[in-house]
Amino acid sequence: MQALPAKAMVIKMNNVLPLRVGIIGAGFIAGTAHLPSLMKLGTRIRLVAIADNRPEALKHIKKYYPIEKTYTDPYEMLRENELDLVHICTANNTHKEFTIAALRSGANVLCEKPLALTVADTKEMFQEADKAGKLLIACQNNRMGPMQKVKELIENGVLGNVYYTEIENIRRRGVPAWGRFHTKEDNGGGPLCDVGVHYIDAALFAVGNPKLVSVSANTFTKIANRGPASVDTMGAMTGEKPYLPRRDYDYHDYSVEDFASGIARFENGMQMMIKFSWALNLPRYDNYKIVGDRAGLVYEKSAGKEHPITLYGQQDDYLSDQSLEIPIAQKGAMHDVGHELLIHHLADVLQNGEKCVIQREEMLNVVAVMEAFYLSGKLNREIRREELSDCQK
Numbered sequence: 001m002q003a004l005p006a007k008a009m010v011i012k013m014n015n016v017l018p019l020r021v022g023i024i025g026a027g028f029i030a031g032t033a034h035l036p037s038l039m040k041l042g043t044r045i046r047l048v049a050i051a052d053n054r055p056e057a058l059k060h061i062k063k064y065y066p067i068e069k070t071y072t073d074p075y076e077m078l079r080e081n082e083l084d085l086v087h088i089c090t091a092n093n094t095h096k097e098f099t100i101a102a103l104r105s106g107a108n109v110l111c112e113k114p115l116a117l118t119v120a121d122t123k124e125m126f127q128e129a130d131k132a133g134k135l136l137i138a139c140q141n142n143r144m145g146p147m148q149k150v151k152e153l154i155e156n157g158v159l160g161n162v163y164y165t166e167i168e169n170i171r172r173r174g175v176p177a178w179g180r181f182h183t184k185e186d187n188g189g190g191p192l193c194d195v196g197v198h199y200i201d202a203a204l205f206a207v208g209n210p211k212l213v214s215v216s217a218n219t220f221t222k223i224a225n226r227g228p229a230s231v232d233t234m235g236a237m238t239g240e241k242p243y244l245p246r247r248d249y250d251y252h253d254y255s256v257e258d259f260a261s262g263i264a265r266f267e268n269g270m271q272m273m274i275k276f277s278w279a280l281n282l283p284r285y286d287n288y289k290i291v292g293d294r295a296g297l298v299y300e301k302s303a304g305k306e307h308p309i310t311l312y313g314q315q316d317d318y319l320s321d322q323s324l325e326i327p328i329a330q331k332g333a334m335h336d337v338g339h340e341l342l343i344h345h346l347a348d349v350l351q352n353g354e355k356c357v358i359q360r361e362e363m364l365n366v367v368a369v370m371e372a373f374y375l376s377g378k379l380n381r382e383i384r385r386e387e388l389s390d391c392q393k
C-alpha cells in the first residue's frame with residue numbers, strides 16, 4: 001500500500017493553500033481532460049505553468065486556459081517554479097524521464113498511463129518517489145466512477161468468487177492519429193498499452209488485485225501499416241478544440257501492434273482474456289465481463305445503452321438478468337468522467353489526507369501484465385511473472 005508521504009501531509013495541514021500545478025505536454029489529453037478537470041477545482045489550485053516542446057501547442061492551449069507561464073523546456077519549468085503537483089501528459093516513452101525529474105524537483109506526480117512498459121522502470125520511478133517523499137500515481141481514470149461501483153458489488157459478494165474475466169475493446173478501424181501513438185519509439189506499444197492498460201487496471205481493481213502468474217499472448221500488425229484508411233474516425237479529432245493542433249500522420253511510420261490478444265493467469269486461479277485492437281476485421285466491441293460462481297456481470301462500455309451494466313444470476317430456480325441503474329455508467333467511453341473524478345480525488349489526497357484510490361501494488365501488477373504480454377508476443381510462448389525485468393539480475 002502506498003502511504004501518503006510526509007511532505008504531502010504538510011499540504012494537508014495548510015489546507016487553505018492552493019496546489020501549485022504544472023503540466024508537461026500540452027496535447028490532446030492535457031487540453032480535453034486534465035485542464036478542464038483542474039479548472040473545476042477553482043481556488044484549490046493554481047495553474048502555474050505548462051511545458052511542451054511544440055510552441056504552437058503552447059500558444060493554442062493558452063487561448064483556452066488561464067495558465068500563468070509557458071515553457072518549451074520542461075526542465076526549465078521544473079527549475080523555475082516550486083510546483084506541488086506535476087501532470088505528465090506527454091507520449092509514453094517520456095513518462096519515466098519526466099516523472100523522475102518532477103519528483104526530484106519536489107513535486108507530487110500524476111503521470112498519464114502507462115507509467116512505464118516494464119516493471120523495473122516502474123519500480124525505479126517509485127524509488128524516486130520514496131526518495132523525494134512524494135506521491136506518484138498513474139492516471140488510471142477508467143477505474144473511477146462505474147468501476148468503483150462494480151468493485152463494491154464484488155466486495156459485497158454479489159458475484160460470489162470471481163474466477164473468470166474478459167476485457168475487450170475492438171476497434172474495427174480506429175488508430176489514434178493526432179499524436180505519436182502509432183510509433184514504437186514514442187508510444188512503446190499499440191492498443192494494448194494505450195487502451196488495454198485501462199481495462200487491465202480497472203478489472204484488476206474491481207476484483208481485488210490478484211497477483212499475476214503468467215501471460216500467453218500474441219501481438220499482430222496486419223492492417224494499420226497498410227494504408228491511411230485505418231485511422232480514427234472519432235469526431236473528437238476534428239474541429240477547433242483545445243487539443244489542436246494535431247500533427248501529420250503517416251501510416252508508413254506505423255510500428256506498433258494493431259491487435260493484441262492473450263490470456264493472463266492470476267494467483268487466485270482467476271483467468272483473464274484480453275483483446276484490444278485499433279484495426280481488426282471484426283465489429284466494434286467494448287466491454288468488461290466479470291464472472292463469479294453466484295453471478296456474472298457485463299459492462300458494455302461504449303454501447304450507448306441506457307443501462308450498460310447487467311448482472312446474470314439466478315433467482316430461486318430461475319435464471320435472472322438484472323440491469324443496474326448506475327447513472328455514472330450511462331456515458332460513452334469518450335465522455336468518461338474518470339479524469340475529473342481522479343484529479344479531484346488527488347486534490348483531496350494531497351490537501352485533505354484522503355486515502356489514494358490507486359495503490360502502488362496495483363500499478364505494478366498492471367505493468368507486469370503488460371510487460372509479460374509484450375514479451376510473450378515477442379517470444380511466442382507463455383511468460384511467467386518471475387521472468388520479468390525486475391526479477392532479472
Ligand SMILES: NC(=O)c1ccc[n+]([C@@H]2O[C@H](COP(=O)([O-])OP(=O)(O)OC[C@H]3O[C@@H](n4cnc5c(N)ncnc54)[C@H](O)[C@@H]3O)[C@@H](O)[C@H]2O)c1
Binds near residue numbers: 029057092112178243
Ligand atoms: N487516460 C486517458 O484516458 C488517456 C487518453 C489519451 C491519452 N492518454 C495518454 O496521455 C499521453 C499523451 O497523449 P495525448 O493524446 O495527449 O498525445 P499528444 O501527442 O496530443 O500530446 C502530447 C504532447 O506532449 C508533447 N511532448 C512530447 N514529447 C515532449 C518532450 N520531450 N518535451 C516536451 N513536450 C513533449 C507533444 O508536443 C504534445 O503536445 C500519452 O501517454 C497517452 O497514453 C491518456
